[in-house]
Amino acid sequence: MNQPRSLSKLISTNTLQHAGYLAVAKTRAKALKAFSYVVPVRRPMLFVGEESCDELCDMLINENNSNVFIVTDAVLNSLGIPAKVTNYLDSKGISYHVYDGVTPDPTFTVVENGIDQYAEEKCDSIVAIGGGSVIDAAKMIAMSQGNQCQPQQLIGILKARKPSVPLYCIPTTAGTGSEATLGAVVSDEKTHQKALSIDPRMVPLAAAIDPTIMKGMxxxxxxxxxxxxxxxxxxxxxxxxxxxxxxxxxxxxxxxxxxxxxxxxxxxxxxxxxxxxxxxxxxxxxxxxxxxxxxxxxxxxxxxxxxxxxxxxxxxxxxxxxxxxxxxxxxxxxxxxxxxxxxxxxxxxxxxxxxxxxxxxxxxxxxxxxxxxxxxxxxxxxxxxxxxxxxxxxxxxxxxxxxxxxxxxxxxxxxxxxxxxxxxxxxxxxxxx
Ligand SMILES: NC(=O)c1ccc[n+]([C@@H]2O[C@H](COP(=O)([O-])OP(=O)(O)OC[C@H]3O[C@@H](n4cnc5c(N)ncnc54)[C@H](O)[C@@H]3O)[C@@H](O)[C@H]2O)c1
Ligand SMILES: [Fe+2]
CATH class of the missing domain: 1.20.1090.10 (Dehydroquinate synthase-like - alpha domain)
Known part of the structure; x- marks a missing residue:
């Protein structure tokens, strides 16, 4: 049966649009594969177990960091979760400043506030203690500080020119794996869209998987x-x-x-x-x-x-x-x-x-x-x-x-x-x- 002209036109337009989408998507997929083979992505040093937070702190101290910016969120801070790290840093005479302003699906404002506090406190390194939201915010703060740029300038692929400031991560959820990845997600409060920054320099230096940190989740x-x-x-x-x-x-x-x-x-x-x-x-x-x-x-x-x-x-x-x-x-x-x-x-x-x-x-x-x-x-x-x-x-x-x-x-x-x-x-x- 012949379709009405307008309907057959619509179908062929949709088919054409889908064919065009497929061609572009498949070409990009190939480019991404080439990207992942050519661009080396390092792995963080991984510490696992109940002592792993201490081991991570020892590493940052051995790397001559002495004024740590701790990024977390208010819920985790009220539960006393960062204390496992801050008590250890106290015992080693290392100073730190706690920024607990991260909210779920962090926005550019959350990241900018962190950048300002990091600079004010003259910190030299970052420890993120939290879920994917905290770790992503910390990655963006670390990259913006390392490149002396606005976080918005890092949105996209390979936008950074310099490494981030030293970044160490302690995940409190077993979910995003953000402590291993080369990306960070920031929500744009104007468009309500999530913006992605992808750069191998974003991968933290070390991560600690400590089950005691997650037991109250x-x-x-x-x-x-x-x-x-x-x-x-x-x-x-x-x-x-x-x-x-x-x-x-x-x-x-x-x-x-x-x-x-x-x-x-x-x-x-x-x-x-x-x-x-x-x-x-x-x-x-x-x-x-x-x-x-x-x-x-x-x-x-x-x-x-x-x-x-x-x-x-x-x-x-x-x-x-x-x-x-x-x-x-x-x-x-x-x-x-x-x-x-x-x-x-x-x-x-x-x-x-x-x-x-x-x-x-x-x-x-x-x-x-x-x-x-x-x-x-x-x-x-x-x-x-x-x-x-x-x-x-x-x-x-x-x-x-x-x-x-x-x-x-x-x-x-x-x-x-x-x-x-x-x-x-x-x-x-x-x-x-
Ligand atoms: N960078 C990446 O590779 C990557 C990958 C996937 C998702 N993400 C992003 O990660 C974010 C989601 O992260 P998420 O799923 O880990 O959740 P989240 O970090 O948003 O945390 C969710 C809630 O759980 C609470 N919480 C976290 N740990 C807890 C604990 N141990 N005890 C009690 N409460 C705890 C937090 O305070 C928060 O209220 C999203 O913004 C997503 O876009 C990033
Ligand atoms: Fe995910």
Missing amino acids: PAHITADTGVDVLTHALEAWMSANANVETDYYAASAVKAVMKYLPLAYQDGANLKAREEMGIAAHYGGIAFNKAGLGYVHAIAHQLGAYYGIPHGRANAIVLPYILDVNRQGSKKRLAALAKRAGMVKVGKASSSDDEVADQLIADVRELIATLNIDPTVKGIQSSDFDSIAKAAAKEVSDTYAVPTYLSSSEIKEILLKIEQASANTHENSAEVA
Whole structure:
């Protein structure tokens, strides 16, 4: 049957637009692969265990730093978490200044205030004690100080000319892996968009993964940030730019998350589970540093910017849908991951790739359900979908090498499913109430 002229024109325009998007995105993905091979990315010195904060402090003292700028947030400061570091610095006669002005998803103002205080206090080094928000703010302060520039000038790829001031990181969440990565995310308070700065000089000199620092993390933050680790590892594994090295770190992270995240969620004081999750987060960061991420992060960043959802929870909401759309194109890879991460059930070793990939996706859904992550997006509305889909598609085309490219309408279909799931959950909770 002939289609009406206007409709066939619309379809061909969309097809053309999608073909153009695909061509640009694939060329950029190749350029990113070349970038990740050519530009060396160093690793921070890694300390792990209950003594690791002391070891990190010893390193900064040995490197002749004597006036430390401690970056943290008000919640962590009120919980006394930085005390583990400040007490040790006191015992060594090292002076420090605490800046606890970082807020979740830090803005340029948060970074600028930190830069001003660092300069006023004439500090010579930075220790970040916090989640991804604190570490990213500290990275931007360190790079701006090292380059004597405004943080806005660092947005983009390789914008810095000089190294950052010495930066050391102590993650308090097991999530972003930001202590291992070459990027920092800052929210622009005017546009409500997240801006990204990417530079290998941003990688800290050292990181300490101390399970005692994480043991008081509330269960819902443990759950959200833990699914962030899983998403980094899964997206890095499925990336077209994955390689032997990134596969090693991604598979190790998935294996650890499947085993230890439920344990850390059930019992925050389980130090073994906290430590393994901390290492998994670090490994996830190493994996996506080179292989990149994908549509889960691209859409989740927009849900965060539009509706104020924490980063990890937004990933948990989007992840199952993207696994479903990638399933066909990535089933061999997903099956290989399930085998490597020990997720194939005993007696099912001879299952087909289809069955194993389906099992992995089902296991991820089950994990998210076990963690009681709220799937609702309050305020989600279809009038936002065009701009969200456009921004997510742009993030993918600018920064990632995904296994399956989605058209704008396919992204909007996913948003619609999220909206419907939100409405169903609201209805159910209203019935219960
Ligand atoms: N640079 C990167 O490579 C990278 C990668 C992914 C995400 N990010 C960014 O990281 C940010 C998210 O970081 P996040 O998920 O770690 O959360 P977060 O740093 O925003 O912290 C979330 C909340 O948890 C609290 N918290 C943190 N640790 C705690 C602890 N041990 N005990 C009690 N409360 C604790 C914080 O005070 C805060 O209120 C986002 O801005 C995201 O864009 C950066
Ligand atoms: Fe993330």
